Amino acid sequence: MVIIAKKSNPLNPIQWNILAIVFILGFMPFAVAFISNAGSSTDEQWINSTELNDGNIANKDDTSLWLENGGSNLTSWYDTYNPPSNTDKLDCAYVTKGVCEGLYDDSGLVNNQPELWLGLNGQTSTYPTNSFYSDDYFQVRSSQVGQSHFAPGSNNAYAGRSGSEIYSWYLSERFTNEIQQRDTVDALRYWMTSSTSYNCNNNQWSNLTFEGEITFHYGNDTLTYTNFEFEKSNKFEYSQFDAVHGTWSSVCAVGFFVEFDFTGFESLEIHTFNGIGDWDNTSITLTLKNFVNTDYPDDFGSTQLPFAGADYWNLGVQHRELNPVEAGFLIKTGTLLLSFITLVIALASTPYWDPFKNLFKGMV
């Protein structure tokens, strides 16, 4: 009589299934994240993205716009505290999807002015400069533009409250015209500060959490990245030169910077998307939303945001570059390796080849 020994199986079916799930939900996302980030550097220098020139940017000719200026909760506040008035400027108390919604009154929606230009139709000086003020130390090139309620504020209609829901801006290519043609962008950083400075010791500072979204526009196409999360303080401290006493002192503005750090894979995707780095014809929609004051989570009303108000704020843009050849090589090689591993796992999952059983023999 011939006895065939039963082949021992080191793992039971459940354990094999767990192994499969771990591969898909554990190994695969980590491997993809590792490959996607290949070539993305954190030690490169930040470069000012806006060209230093004498031209006025963000005015009507450059189509930079407010798309959203605070969210619908602002509407109820204005409805309550500001009597309806049919003037063009008051129409822009609420901007939604790039359109000034106007104030509601008994006759319905009033909409005289269709859009709110970021540069306020040339009313403000938006020349990019190398500092926020003429005598400060902070070397980020920025442009001074109108805050969310500059237009109605000039009619003394500003309610003085920040909306917490959504702020969004369409920024023309002139905000990023210092990014060289054919460059690949690894990260973008937006500096936002109020143009008014304050004593650093006052108590208006808050800790914030909010979310970000960035959309690139090229031709008729768009490419959007979402789910950026930020934890920031609205206290922006910098040094200012006191010309009278010849000393530097600390001053504070309401502000912060937000950083959109792309994986190497995403950087290459953007590079391909905008015609191999055609930054002269690439504009950007920047969105910040769902603000929470973590010091007072239930009451956002009096929280200061750099871009909310009836005055001015400074918007600066910086970028970091990526070597597309190096990143492309690492990503493609890594992807090829992951393909090979996946194929081996597929083959090993069949009854025809059992490397796992040998691997786990004696271990379980």
Next chain:
Amino acid sequence: MFEIILYITTLLISVTVVGGAADNGYLNSGLTRAFGGISTQIVSLNFLNQYTNFETFVRGCINGQVGISGYAFVLALGILLIVWANNLINYKQAIV
């Protein structure tokens, strides 16, 4: 197409989880199995979609942004899913 790959992947995960639970005496009724399966699929789909860049990566591979390597990865992933689906049907376990 990348949505299909994600749905199949998470469907296999939910079938695996529900099948394993049923084999061990849990989720005995059809209702609890359906609830467990759908919940598992939603959670794993959200995980892959929102907490990882797996979806972006697969989409880029399909769109040709990673070149031949990307197509090879999508092909390998497709073969793996077919093998696991076949194994789950015939052997009630993903890896045989």
